[in-house]
Amino acid sequence: xxxxxxxxxxxxxxxxxxxxxxxxxxxxxxxxxxxxxxGYLGDDAPKGVLIVKQGMVVDSGAYAGxxxxxxxxxxxxxxxxxxKTPPNMMKLGVNYTTGKLKFVVxxxxxxxxxxRMAGPFIKSFAAMSKVA
Numbered sequence: 001x002x003x004x005x006x007x008x009x010x011x012x013x014x015x016x017x018x019x020x021x022x023x024x025x026x027x028x029x030x031x032x033x034x035x036x037x038x039g040y041l042g043d044d045a046p047k048g049v050l051i052v053k054q055g056m057v058v059d060s061g062a063y064a065g066x067x068x069x070x071x072x073x074x075x076x077x078x079x080x081x082x083x084k085t086p087p088n089m090m091k092l093g094v095n096y097t098t099g100k101l102k103f104v105v106x107x108x109x110x111x112x113x114x115x116r117m118a119g120p121f122i123k124s125f126a127a128m129s130k131v132a
Contacts, residue, residue, distance in 0.1 A: 002131070004079055005038055005047035007061040009131055014050055014057035016127035023123045028055030030116045034069035041073045041102060070106035086125040089118065 002009040018024045032055045039046030049066055051059040074082070078100050087095065089112075095101040096108055111117045 004076075004083070005062075007048070010048040010050065010060040010062070012131035013048075013128055014060035016130050017050070017057050017124065020123060020127055023120045023127060024056045026055065026116070026120045026123075027052065030055075032117070032120075035066050036070040037063050037066075037068050037072065037105075039063070039071070039073050040079070041075050041100075043073070046071050046073070046104075068105045071104035072106070073102045073104055074100055082125055083129050083131075086129045087122075089122055092122070092125075 002012065032052060034052050035049060036052060037046035037049045039048070045065075046063045046068075049061065049063045049068070050057045051066070074095070078095065092101060093112070096103075101108075111121060
């Protein structure tokens, strides 16, 4: 497997995202356009980024200063666990409230209350876990 959040890994994540109708197509239905970054707690900047237009990833790779709508961080240990067993809504909520999941940019509370976004958000972790 490629290193988590490396450009190669992000390309695999993007491919899995676009192939899952409960992710890309569901977000297209709500005109979701966002730059979504991922990385580690305590780092100055995220590692990888997805550029999403109309729900589909149109570009992915290393974070290079792009403006962000979402910047999602967790520890290496937490990410590793999620790659083995993708979290469900309850597990993500617990991780968020205990500080193991942080949104440096973006509003977790507003997103998780909107089922049109919450469902695909949960599905994104399953897409991550399938990256070879």
